[in-house]
Amino acid sequence: MSSATEILERKPQNVAVQTNPAHDLHLIELDVPEPGPTECLIHVRATGICGSDVHFWKHGRIGDMVVCGENGLGHESAGVVIKTGKDVTRFKAGDRVALECGIPCSKPTCYYCRTGRYNACPEVVFFSTPPYHGTLRRYHVHPEAWLHTLPDSLSFEEGSLLEPLSVALAGIDRSNLRLGQPLVICGAGPIGLVTLLAAHAAGAAPIVITDLDENRLATAKKLVPRVRTVRVERGDEAKVLGEKMVAALGEEARLVLECTGVESSIHAAIYASAFGASVFVIGVGKDFQNIPFMHLSSKEIDLRFQYRYHDTYPKAISLVTEGLIDLKPLVTHRFKLEGGIQAFAAASNPAAKAIKVQILDE
Ligand SMILES: NC(=O)c1ccc[n+]([C@@H]2O[C@H](COP(=O)([O-])OP(=O)(O)OC[C@H]3O[C@@H](n4cnc5c(N)ncnc54)[C@H](O)[C@@H]3O)[C@@H](O)[C@H]2O)c1
Ligand SMILES: OC[C@H](O)C(O)[C@@H](O)CO
Numbered sequence: 094m095s096s097a098t099e100i101l102e103r104k105p106q107n108v109a110v111q112t113n114p115a116h117d118l119h120l121i122e123l124d125v126p127e128p129g130p131t132e133c134l135i136h137v138r139a140t141g142i143c144g145s146d147v148h149f150w151k152h153g154r155i156g157d158m159v160v161c162g163e164n165g166l167g168h169e170s171a172g173v174v175i176k177t178g179k180d181v182t183r184f185k186a187g188d189r190v191a192l193e194c195g196i197p198c199s200k201p202t203c204y205y206c207r208t209g210r211y212n213a214c215p216e217v218v219f220f221s222t223p224p225y226h227g228t229l230r231r232y233h234v235h236p237e238a239w240l241h242t243l244p245d246s247l248s249f250e251e252g253s254l255l256e257p258l259s260v261a262l263a264g265i266d267r268s269n270l271r272l273g274q275p276l277v278i279c280g281a282g283p284i285g286l287v288t289l290l291a292a293h294a295a296g297a298a299p300i301v302i303t304d305l306d307e308n309r310l311a312t313a314k315k316l317v318p319r320v321r322t323v324r325v326e327r328g329d330e331a332k333v334l335g336e337k338m339v340a341a342l343g344e345e346a347r348l349v350l351e352c353t354g355v356e357s358s359i360h361a362a363i364y365a366s367a368f369g370a371s372v373f374v375i376g377v378g379k380d381f382q383n384i385p386f387m388h389l390s391s392k393e394i395d396l397r398f399q400y401r402y403h404d405t406y407p408k409a410i411s412l413v414t415e416g417l418i419d420l421k422p423l424v425t426h427r428f429k430l431e432g433g434i435q436a437f438a439a440a441s442n443p444a445a446k447a448i449k450v451q452i453l454d455e
């Protein structure tokens with residue numbers, strides 16, 4: 094028996110981490126699914142916890158994506174193919190893969206799929222976004238088309254971190270960041286930090302990063318020593334905070350990558366911006382937010398947004414394998430699959446000082 098299929102004998106329990114409308118985060122044991130003709134059965138070896146997983150658990154919704162029943166979490170995953178459907182051509186048992194978790198319809202009649210902007214597909218199945226289950230489970234069936242070969246030089250953890258890196262790359266790409274461009278990043282959570290790594294690789298200079306949390310700013314400095322940090326105090330007035338960002342950058346910002354989704358941080362980003370600047374919001378937050386409308390208008394500031402990503406995995410894999418981006422230092426906590434509940438406790442408790450929590454299975 095190959096080592097890939099031996100796992101099913103050794104660990105037949107398909108343990109998964111789920112939430113529900115009662116915010117009851119729990120482990121459950123599911124049947125091992127059979128792959129369809131164009132699907133692969135994956136042994137999920139590493140899954141990172143995303144802020145949105147915590148959100149679906151604690152708040153039961155992100156915008157109009159609402160937890161309505163039992164909902165498996167996790168969409169930052171990498172693993173090993175253990176079985177293939179009869180029509181699968183690119184993978185075999187034993188192959189190491191990163192999972193791209195947004196599965197668009199891919200129909201030629203779908204404008205967004207046909208034109209390549211498949212993150213906008215209205216029929217997308219995004220694993221872990223209600224009503225679809227997530228990949229935080231031992232065994233998961235995934236369409237062949239949305240698996241990416243994980244080079245041997247990359248660990249499963251790095252494979253799972255390609256997902257938040259994808260978010261950052263999509264934002265950076267659409268923001269038109271240029272070599273030598275001064276940049277402000279708001280928020281030094283995993284998304285802000287991955288954005289920092291990518292912006293550093295892309296040649297932004299100088300770079301300022303903000304956060305409320307001193308520990309996260311210290312992590313930013315460790316990752317990119319040349320970054321300039323601005324500590325935000327709760328209750329800081331947005332205009333004053335904007336001035337602090339300008340002082341740290343040495344000029345008014347022409348581009349801000351906003352990675353918190355918090356209203357006051359978006360305001361500060363706007364006040365830090367020059368005439369004609371772009372404030373590019375990657376963070377997600379409250380359904381309705383106020384904006385300093387006349388300030389945006391009189392300074393012709395573009396307020397733009399990013400929703401997930403398309404075509405970023407191959408780029409993300411190249412950037413990591415070529416040594417331009419090192420994702421490994423982002424992982425601060427590791428748990429076994431059976432410790433999934435404790436993993437979520439660490440990811441959601443600021444006192445644990447976690448950046449990226451990983452759930453691993455051998
Ligand atoms: N657009 C997308 O497709 C996409 C994809 C993934 C995640 N996200 C979103 O990106 C955001 C960041 O994700 P994350 O995993 O880094 O979340 P996180 O909550 O771990 O990090 C957010 C950081 O922002 C900091 N922060 C909060 N208020 C602040 C303020 N006023 N000023 C400066 N910093 C402040 C927090 O201290 C924290 O370090 C979240 O809203 C997440 O849901 C968006
Ligand atoms: O990384 C992808 C994000 O977490 C998802 O888009 C989530 O915010 C909503 O489904």
Ligand SMILES: [Zn+2]
Pocket residue numbers: 143144145168
């Ligand atoms: Zn996510």
Ligand SMILES: [Zn+2]
Pocket residue numbers: 197198199200203204205206214215216217
């Ligand atoms: Zn489509």
